[in-house]
Amino acid sequence: MKSEVDILLIEDSLDDAEMTIRALKKIKLDNNVVHLENGQEALDFLFAKGKFETLRLSSQPKVILLDIKMPKVDGIEVLRRIKSDKRTRMIPVVIMTSSSEEKDLVTSYKLGVNSYVVKPVDFENFTRAVVELGLYWLLANRSTQ
């Protein structure tokens, strides 16, 4: 199984995931989006373990959108694992969270997050934020790959 992934969305809230994907759809960036519902799945996916053992990615995702508060393995832990493994270290990671806690922000930047976005409460702003993120990380930003 070989596939290309542009955006890896790691989000336990199906509602938020749906709204995110809808926003990306508006700017036609929804083709290569993979949505995973928790941290453990995300790690398995990235390091080809568990149910993703047979997964062979042609390239790493162009950006990972990561929620913090998730069951089992939370976003901070996922971020730590991504940034401490040389295979995944170069992937841009954007934290998208409802939490505006200073503690989470500081920890994330210490771990090397590329961007930290507080999910706007209202839908319009939320949609706008996702659109800007998608445009920036997929089109404007030049990564190492």
Added chain:
Amino acid sequence: MGSTTLQKKGEKRFSLKDLSIQKRLPLLICILLLCVIIAFGLTSYIGVKKAALEMGRERIKTLSEQLSSMFGQAAKDLTSGTHTVANQPPIKNYVLNGGRGPDTAALPVLQKLQLDSSWILVELYNAQWKPLLRTGATELKLNKNLDSVISFSSPGPDSCKIGKLVQVGDSIYYAIVAAVTDHKQFIGYLVRWRLQKATAKAIAQFSELLGSDVILLVGNADGTLWSDMNKVVSAPPLDTKPKDGFFEYATPKGGQATSTIRPIAFTPWFLLIEVPQQRLLEAANRFRNWILILGSILLIAGIFAAWLMSRNITKPLKTLTAAAATIASGDYSASVEIGRSDELGKLAGAFNTMAQQVGNARYNLEKIVEERTTQLQKANKELEAFSYSVSHDLRAPLRSISGFAMILKEDYVARLDPEANRLTDKIITNAKMMGRLIDDLISFSKMGRTEIDRQIVDMKKLVESCVAETLQREGENKCQTEIHPLPACYGDQNLIKQVWMNLISNAVKYSSKNPVPRVEIGCTESDDKHTYYVRDNGVGFDMKYAHKLFGVFQRLHSQKEFEGTGLGLALAKRIINQHNGDIWSEASTGEGAVFYFSLPKSKLP
């Protein structure tokens, strides 16, 4: 004002109470000793002085008596000797012959009377004082004064006298006159003149006997001449004529002198012994010096003893003070070892007990505080976790509500009837409202926990950006704004901005129903603070509700009139209070409101 203070300081007088005990005790003992020493020394000195003077007088009286009797004895010997010679036959015959016979027999007799060089002249007179024969220094004109020297106004037979002292040139002479008698008749006089001159040996003996500073004078009883046995000296400064007795006077050389005068028997002379009082008081002065030395030694010893004693008292006190200071600085292990069982020892014991109890109490207190702090920290953590949950878990469903309502509106607007659209709008509005409420609540609860980051805030610039932001958000620019000069403050820029945003948006919001809305922003200054204000001409409020204004969820207007969460002013108050400032307002219904907040003029770093 400054000079008054200075004067007051200068007027501060010395007080015993300001002295430490260690100094006070020796000072008191010193004063006491000094009083005793002075009183004792003075009375005994006066007594000793009086006794010394008495003794001195007694001594010079004895001396003068001895000397006078010695001189008198010598004078008696001289007169009787001369009288014997005067009545020897050769003299008698010569006088009887009227001086006309040969002098071969008389002259050797006269010459024999010149025992040494001091016997300067021997003369022989007849009864009418006509000179008959003379031998020696005949050139001396002594006889001219003879009448005044010896008055023989009523001479008796066998009489022989010594005359007054006579001065001729630098020398002093006296005459011994013996009557020459025959058959109890005056027939002539034998006169022997003698130079009064004490030999060096005699003077040395005198001064050894009397002392070098004692003056011995011999003078005529009528006070006409005084001599020191060699030459004429000035008369002693007596206030009366010389007479037998004691005198006291100031000598021309300075100093007080005591003298005694006694007549010398068989002569018309007085003898005077003058002793400087200094000499008489020598013993008394020695005694005074001893008293002074002893007194000083006693005083020093007394002060030293008192100092030792007071140190003995104050040393434990100092130890106690040091221990108390140690305890005050937080070290409760300090204890005092004085090693005595008097009052100070008991005090030290009580102190140690107290220190131990205070130490224990503090230890317990610390334990309690520690426990409470742990509990508080736990509660605080729980509260943080709670607010974290609130911020995350309340937002997520809310976003879903508003998100899907929006999607419904976007995707199905054509298929929903107007009522359904209106209800969808209601869902969206309320979801937004609740979102703001959550944001405000979170920042309100955060305010109590976060440190404020102080810096210099350019208020003018900040207010201008807040006004611009507010007007842009409101979308209508019909509100007139006037911004007066605003001094900078020292505070957390983000927090102060929240306050301004709140007050400015309130002013814009509540004045929006005025046809000519106007907002004025300025500042007044007092000694220690700046008071900033925001004035509007909006709906205002009744002052009886003013106290409710800054409470959580307190609103004076309905949501329908003016929307709001009821948290904005509560948050502003929290922020200003954290900056050690005050916030308040003045208003009346329908006539606008003024909101003030003051910030202390802290020293800018």
